[in-house]
Amino acid sequence: MDRLYDRKNLEALLRDARQAFYRTQVLKPKEKNAVLTRLSGLLRKEKDHVLHENQKDYRNALERGLDPALCDRLLLTEGRYVQMVQGLHDVCALPDPVGRSVDRWTNADGLLIEKVRVPLGVVGVIYESRPNVTVEVFSLCLKAGCCVVLRGGSEALSSNQALADLIRQALSEEGIPPGGATFLPWTDRQAVVDLLSSKDLDVVIPRGGAGLMKLVNEHARVPVLKHDQGICHIYVGASADPEKAMSVVINAKTSRPSTCNAMETLLVHSSHRTTLLPDIVGTLREKEVLVYGCPETRKLGEGILPASPDTYRTEFLSLALNVRQVETLDEALLHIREYGSGHTEAILTRDLEEAERFQMEVDSSCVMVNASTRLHDGFAFGLGAEVGISTSRIHARGTMGLPELTTTKYLVRGNGHLRNA
Amino acid sequence: MDRLYDRKNLEALLRDARQAFYRTQVLKPKEKNAVLTRLSGLLRKEKDHVLHENQKDYRNALERGLDPALCDRLLLTEGRYVQMVQGLHDVCALPDPVGRSVDRWTNADGLLIEKVRVPLGVVGVIYESRPNVTVEVFSLCLKAGCCVVLRGGSEALSSNQALADLIRQALSEEGIPPGGATFLPWTDRQAVVDLLSSKDLDVVIPRGGAGLMKLVNEHARVPVLKHDQGICHIYVGASADPEKAMSVVINAKTSRPSTCNAMETLLVHSSHRTTLLPDIVGTLREKEVLVYGCPETRKLGEGILPASPDTYRTEFLSLALNVRQVETLDEALLHIREYGSGHTEAILTRDLEEAERFQMEVDSSCVMVNASTRLHDGFAFGLGAEVGISTSRIHARGTMGLPELTTTKYLVRGNGHLRNA
Numbered sequence: 001m002d003r004l005y006d007r008k009n010l011e012a013l014l015r016d017a018r019q020a021f022y023r024t025q026v027l028k029p030k031e032k033n034a035v036l037t038r039l040s041g042l043l044r045k046e047k048d049h050v051l052h053e054n055q056k057d058y059r060n061a062l063e064r065g066l067d068p069a070l071c072d073r074l075l076l077t078e079g080r081y082v083q084m085v086q087g088l089h090d091v092c093a094l095p096d097p098v099g100r101s102v103d104r105w106t107n108a109d110g111l112l113i114e115k116v117r118v119p120l121g122v123v124g125v126i127y128e129s130r131p132n133v134t135v136e137v138f139s140l141c142l143k144a145g146c147c148v149v150l151r152g153g154s155e156a157l158s159s160n161q162a163l164a165d166l167i168r169q170a171l172s173e174e175g176i177p178p179g180g181a182t183f184l185p186w187t188d189r190q191a192v193v194d195l196l197s198s199k200d201l202d203v204v205i206p207r208g209g210a211g212l213m214k215l216v217n218e219h220a221r222v223p224v225l226k227h228d229q230g231i232c233h234i235y236v237g238a239s240a241d242p243e244k245a246m247s248v249v250i251n252a253k254t255s256r257p258s259t260c261n262a263m264e265t266l267l268v269h270s271s272h273r274t275t276l277l278p279d280i281v282g283t284l285r286e287k288e289v290l291v292y293g294c295p296e297t298r299k300l301g302e303g304i305l306p307a308s309p310d311t312y313r314t315e316f317l318s319l320a321l322n323v324r325q326v327e328t329l330d331e332a333l334l335h336i337r338e339y340g341s342g343h344t345e346a347i348l349t350r351d352l353e354e355a356e357r358f359q360m361e362v363d364s365s366c367v368m369v370n371a372s373t374r375l376h377d378g379f380a381f382g383l384g385a386e387v388g389i390s391t392s393r394i395h396a397r398g399t400m401g402l403p404e405l406t407t408t409k410y411l412v413r414g415n416g417h418l419r420n421a
Numbered sequence: 422m423d424r425l426y427d428r429k430n431l432e433a434l435l436r437d438a439r440q441a442f443y444r445t446q447v448l449k450p451k452e453k454n455a456v457l458t459r460l461s462g463l464l465r466k467e468k469d470h471v472l473h474e475n476q477k478d479y480r481n482a483l484e485r486g487l488d489p490a491l492c493d494r495l496l497l498t499e500g501r502y503v504q505m506v507q508g509l510h511d512v513c514a515l516p517d518p519v520g521r522s523v524d525r526w527t528n529a530d531g532l533l534i535e536k537v538r539v540p541l542g543v544v545g546v547i548y549e550s551r552p553n554v555t556v557e558v559f560s561l562c563l564k565a566g567c568c569v570v571l572r573g574g575s576e577a578l579s580s581n582q583a584l585a586d587l588i589r590q591a592l593s594e595e596g597i598p599p600g601g602a603t604f605l606p607w608t609d610r611q612a613v614v615d616l617l618s619s620k621d622l623d624v625v626i627p628r629g630g631a632g633l634m635k636l637v638n639e640h641a642r643v644p645v646l647k648h649d650q651g652i653c654h655i656y657v658g659a660s661a662d663p664e665k666a667m668s669v670v671i672n673a674k675t676s677r678p679s680t681c682n683a684m685e686t687l688l689v690h691s692s693h694r695t696t697l698l699p700d701i702v703g704t705l706r707e708k709e710v711l712v713y714g715c716p717e718t719r720k721l722g723e724g725i726l727p728a729s730p731d732t733y734r735t736e737f738l739s740l741a742l743n744v745r746q747v748e749t750l751d752e753a754l755l756h757i758r759e760y761g762s763g764h765t766e767a768i769l770t771r772d773l774e775e776a777e778r779f780q781m782e783v784d785s786s787c788v789m790v791n792a793s794t795r796l797h798d799g800f801a802f803g804l805g806a807e808v809g810i811s812t813s814r815i816h817a818r819g820t821m822g823l824p825e826l827t828t829t830k831y832l833v834r835g836n837g838h839l840r841n842a
Contacts, residue, residue, distance in 0.1 A: 223813065368833040407815060415792075
């Protein structure tokens with residue numbers, strides 16, 4: 001396909017996706033799994049080709065001097081490739097969500113009402129540089145009976161094109177219209193703008209940074225399930241177990257700082273001022289974490305930068321952290337209300353009442369007690385796979401699995417039942 | 422309050438609503454029920470005042486020569502008033518949705534994960550002339566822990582203002598900030614436009630006609646749960662029971678034609694051409710239903726107007742109906758796919774396979790077998806109350822009750838659990 005963007009081409013692709021949805025929504029579980037298994041075979045067979053295309057993207061990114069973290073995410077290593085292929089079999093093994101009953105009852109007149117899961121529809125997914133996402137997201141959407149329209153990062157274009165070709169080949173070989181998976185080959189911003197307002201999409205899932213979110217906020221006419229920023233907090237209460245607090249805090253900040261569920265602000269009860277807090281700050285700094293502290297915290301040593309409302313509102317996505325001392329749980333709750341993004345918050349405490357108040361009053365998609373914020377994730381939760389972590393309040397909130405790629409319909413059975421008035 | 426629209430005033434009201442949400446989201450069931458009970462008392466006490474204000478609106482509407490059906494909906498009769506007050510007690514009796522567990526499990530490492538219902542947030546509702554909706558929607562939103570921002574039809578302004586004053590009085594008397602219910606006194610279109618893009622709303626529920634939907638499609642920056650049109654179909658299959666078919670068809674068209682779940686198009690298998698269909702068409706015409714027919718149907722007699730793609734796409738909301746004969750179930754399915762609005766469809770049949778194909782392949786919010794489309798309704802389903810019937814695919818589809826005014830959060834409990842990599 002010509003990579004010069006043309007709105008007419010986009011519209012034609014989206015119409016094909018809409019048409020293909022009439023087919024994917026009624027696929028049987030074994031038909032969907034057959035596609036995933038076939039794709040696994042094709043990926044194994046064409047590994048050299050895909051890795052060759054990926055090398056083009058990778059070398060290109062290095063030459064353009066892109067951020068090393070981005071270059072790394074772009075790279076399909078042997079290990080990641082194997083994992084990507086294995087992921088298809090994991091998705092095959094998940095229970096099929098379509099047709100599953102959510103509720104079933106009869107009304108006073110004996111009318112039988114059932115609410116069952118059906119595919120969400122034609123789903124647009126906008127994502128960044130990791131090419132494995134192309135295969136992951138396709139497999140989840142197909143399993144949920146949806147048609148997916150993929151728009152990956154421009155730096156991964158060759159890799160994604162190679163993967164998308166194999167996906168469409170797998171669909172075709174199983175007799176399913178290739179509109180079941182559409183890959184948009186255009187890197188133009190206008191392609192995203194037009195996608196966001198297409199009447200042929202049922203929902204858009206944007207995964208990305210502030211620039212993408214701004215575009216989405218301005219241009220989306222389609223329902224959106226946002227994967228926006230995570231400004232995640234941990235509050236270490238007065239009664240917290242010091243050893244566990246140390247390990248959870250270090251894990252939440254340093255195990256993978258570039259993820260949305262990494263901690264960005266540590267709130268610590270002032271009773272820890274002279275013992276636990278200096279230990280934690282010392283360990284963080286040994287691990288090369290840049291610390292922004294409140295005035296009390298800055299007294300712990302040289303080189304602690306001043307925290308401010310600006311830093312409290314920052315999603316660092318790197319080895320940087322705000323540390324603020326608070327006098328009470330209420331002060332911690334107010335801080336989270338003011339600066340949090342509603343993603344993931346945790347309290348470390350041995351006090352039952354404090355734990356319960358925190359879980360009740362913090363209005364985030366995931367509120368944890370005595371666990372690392374990094375655990376908010378479909379795989380860690382044992383869901384098998386995830387589409388991402390939604391920061392929207394409606395439809396899906398927090399980690400999104402297969403059920404969140406469905407909607408419901410009411411199936412009603414009567415025997416000539418009528419409505420009175 | 423000054424009724425001259427001022428964006429600053431709107432923004433201040435919405436900020437108050439956002440603040441009040443911190444309180445309503447943690448209200449206990451009995452605190453919410455106390456407000457509803459108090460409101461019931463106030464409504465009984467102030468009945469004369471409310472009905473007097475309603476008479477102003479009603480007379481005004483008559484003088485302006487508004488549509489008689491609209492004037493009727495506007496009127497609070499004694500009976501409707503009693504029903505509105507009784508509705509508050511019905512909502513009290515519904516199970517409180519907040520805090521209800523949706524799912525609960527432990528992961529492989531013993532991390533306990535629970536998904537519970539929490540209030541959806543600050544909910545904007547835009548509706549038309551029925552003033553009872555003001556009380557109904559408030560009661561459901563409060564019961565779900567939400568703050569509601571109400572924007573009713575301009576013709577019901579005095580009635581709604583009187584009701585809203587009592588609602589806010591009931592909140593205040595129970596110690597809850599009146600921001601728990603906000604009534605917008607402005608009839609300006611710009612007020613709706615600004616409401617649709619406010620960052621202080623979590624969701625907007627527009628209930629109304631094509632003009633409102635156009636405004637919503639153009640201006641909404643807030644997630645929307647649409648209550649759009651119902652172009653509902655009934656397909657009478659070859660094996661349908663003739664007597665039941667007659668009564669269901671008449672019920673679906675004539676019991677209350679102005680509602681979104683009334684039938685707009687009747688598809689009939691051609692085997693009924695000489696017996697059942699002439700009977701049905703005859704009865705419809707006796708009941709003063711204007712019939713638009715396909716060429717075959719027009720042969721049944723004089724005075725049947727020609728149906729066309731335009732009439733097939735029309736939500737009549739009145740005593741008018743398309744009638745089309747089809748040769749097969751597939752032809753009926755294609756017609757529904759082409760012209761349906763995804764609201765409510767029914768098949769009348771005694772053939773099991775046909776019933777199952779219809780329920781599987783029709784992608785509407787409610788798909789019925791041997792029942793009147795008019796039964797798609799929260800009350801008829803036995804849910805006790807409804808916010809409306811959503812035609813959106815995400816979050817809530819079909820009749821919306823209390824659970825649809827909630828979202829979920831994950832509550833996670835660990836014992837120092839960490840993430841590996």
